[in-house]
Amino acid sequence: MNSLFTLALAAATLFHTALKSSLPSKDATVNAVPSVTLTFTEGVVLAQSAISILRPDSTLVEKLVVKGGTDPAIIVGTVTKPLAPGKYLVRWKTGSDDGHAVRGTYGFTVTPRR
Numbered sequence: 001m002n003s004l005f006t007l008a009l010a011a012a013t014l015f016h017t018a019l020k021s022s023l024p025s026k027d028a029t030v031n032a033v034p035s036v037t038l039t040f041t042e043g044v045v046l047a048q049s050a051i052s053i054l055r056p057d058s059t060l061v062e063k064l065v066v067k068g069g070t071d072p073a074i075i076v077g078t079v080t081k082p083l084a085p086g087k088y089l090v091r092w093k094t095g096s097d098d099g100h101a102v103r104g105t106y107g108f109t110v111t112p113r114r
């Protein structure tokens with residue numbers, strides 16, 4: 001790989017979209033999770049977007065139906081099955097406007113309702 005190509009890759013990595021915030025947020029403890037909302041630093045490609053909820057051992061709990069909103073930087077996955085108390089992972093992927101795929105995983109915990 002020549003150095004110019006390496007530089008171009010580094011620049012692309014700097015400028016494509018990144019996860020800015022999420023609901024539930026990373027490492028949050030919540031009573032219920034009706035949906036997962038991911039907000040990115042730039043617009044994302046809905047057709048390349050996927051959000052799943054997994055157990056900590058990566059067993060699939062639910063692959064969410066993902067929708068966009070009026071803000072192209074936000075995607076929302078609807079959780080149809082109530083989550084039992086326990087620890088979970090959100091695994092997401094999406095596409096930047098520049099064509100690069102971005103992905104990530106973060107954890108959250110569901111506690112019993114009082």
Ligand SMILES: [Cu+2]
Nearest residue numbers: 012016098100
């Ligand atoms: Cu990029």
